[in-house]
Structure formats: C-alpha cells, structure tokens
Amino acid sequence: MTERFDAPVLAQTPGYSHAAAGDRLVLTAGAVPLDAEGDLVGPGDHAAQTRRVVDNLGQALETAGAGWEDVLKTTVYVVAEDRKDPADVWGVVQESPLAAAASTLLGVSLLGYGGQLVEIEAVAVAGSPDVTVG
Numbered sequence: 538m539t540e541r542f543d544a545p546v547l548a549q550t551p552g553y554s555h556a557a558a559g560d561r562l563v564l565t566a567g568a569v570p571l572d573a574e575g576d577l578v579g580p581g582d583h584a585a586q587t588r589r590v591v592d593n594l595g596q597a598l599e600t601a602g603a604g605w606e607d608v609l610k611t612t613v614y615v616v617a618e619d620r621k622d623p624a625d626v627w628g629v630v631q632e633s634p635l636a637a638a639a640s641t642l643l644g645v646s647l648l649g650y651g652g653q654l655v656e657i658e659a660v661a662v663a664g665s666p667d668v669t670v671g
Contacts (some may be wrong), residue, residue, distance in 0.1 A: 538559065539555070539557055539558070539559040540553035540557065540558050540559070540601075541557045541593075542554055542555055542556045542557070542597070542600045542601045543555050543600070544556075544593075544596040544597050544599070544600040545600075545642045546573055546596050547571075547573065547593055547596055547597065548569075548571040548572065548573055548574065548575035549575070550566070553566055554566065554594055554602060555568075555596075555597040555600060555601075556597045556598065556601035556603075557601070558601045558602060558603075558663065561662050561663045561664060562660075562661075562662060562663075563598065563601045563602065563603040563607070563659075563660070563661040563662070563663050564658075564659075564660055564661075565594060565597045565598060565601070565658050565659045565660075565661075566597070566658060567592065567614065567649075567656035567657065567658040568590045568591075568594035568597060568656065568657050568658070568659075569595040569648075569649070569650060569653060569656055570585075570586035570587075570589040570590050570593070570653060570654070570655060571589075571593070571650065572582060572589070575651045577650060577651070577653065579654075580652050581621055581652070581654075583615065583625045583626050583629075583654050583655060584625055584626070584628070584629050586653070586654050586655040587600075587625075587626045587629040587630065587655045587657075588629055590655050590656065590657050591629070591630070591633045591634075591635065591657065594635075594657050594658075594659060595634070598648065598659065598661060601661075601663070602663045602664070603661040603662075603664075604663075605634035605635065605661040607660060607661040607662055607663050607664065608623075608634075608635060608638045608659050608660070608661045609638060609639060609660050609662060610639040610640065610641075610659065610660045611630075611635055611637055611638050611639075611640045611641070611657055611658065611659045611660075612640070612641045612643065612657070612658050613626060613627070613630060613640060613641065613643065613655070613656075614643050614645050614648060614655065614656040614657070615643065615644055615645065615655055615658050616644075616646065616647065616653070616654045616655075617644030617645070617646055620644075622644070622654070623642055623643075625645050626642070626654075627642055630657075632663065633653060635657070635659075638659070657669065
C-alpha cells in the first residue's frame with residue numbers, strides 16, 4: 538500500500554505530496570528553498586538555498602518514516618550560469634547528512650518557483666538494517 542505524506546512544518550504544495558512511501562521505499566518530491574509560510578529563503582544565494590533545501594528534505598523524509606541514514610540516492614538540480622554555481626551547491630551537500638548517498642548533480646536553466654536556485658529529491662529505504670551508506 539502506498540501512502541502520501543505532507544510535512545506539517547513545510548509550506549503547502551500546489552497539489553502534490555512532500556513524500557510517498559510503500560513498504561519501506563520512500564520517494565520525495567523535490568525539496569525547495571521555501572520557509573513554512575511559502576516565502577523564498579536566500580534569494581540569489583545558492584548556498585543559503587541549499588541549506589534550506591536540505592533542512593526541508595529532512596522534514597519530508599522524517600514525515601514519511603525515513604532518516605538521513607536511509608537515503609540511497611539524491612538528485613540535485615541547480616540553476617546554473619556557470620560551473621561555480623553547481624560547485625557551490627555541491628560543497629553544501631557534501632557538508633550535509635546527504636554526503637555519502639549516490640547522487641546526480643544537474644545544472645538547469647529554470648526551476649518551479651520564482652528565484653529558486655536549488656531543488657533536491659531523494660530515494661530512501663526506511664529502516665533498512667541491510668543498507669549502509671558511507
């Protein structure tokens with residue numbers, strides 16, 4: 538059975554769920570750099586937005602019954618004008634609890650919210666005693 542989860546501490550989405558889980562598999566929607574009221578955090582600042590995105594991703598995972606240790610893979614989307622932008626984001630990711638997960642880093646031209654520079658989605662296996670990341 539699949540369940541859909543909305544983290545009460547995150548901004549409401551325009552119709553999708555923050556995470557979905559079936560059995561132990563947890564898939565998150567892309568976490569975005571919005572505060573609980575739906576306001577953009579860190580306009581123009583890749584690092585500040587990445588820190589907020591990581592925090593928000595953690596909330597979505599927790600709501601679905603997963604933790605950082607359960608994350609197997611992330612996809613990191615970065616609005617990039619040059620190679621420095623993804624590198625700045627990657628530096629923050631590597632200092633976060635997501636560092637050891639398999640990851641794809643993509644430079645893109647546009648994301649969903651005005652001023653949004655970063656989005657991260659995750660795949661996790663909640664409570665798996667057989668999976669070790671790192």
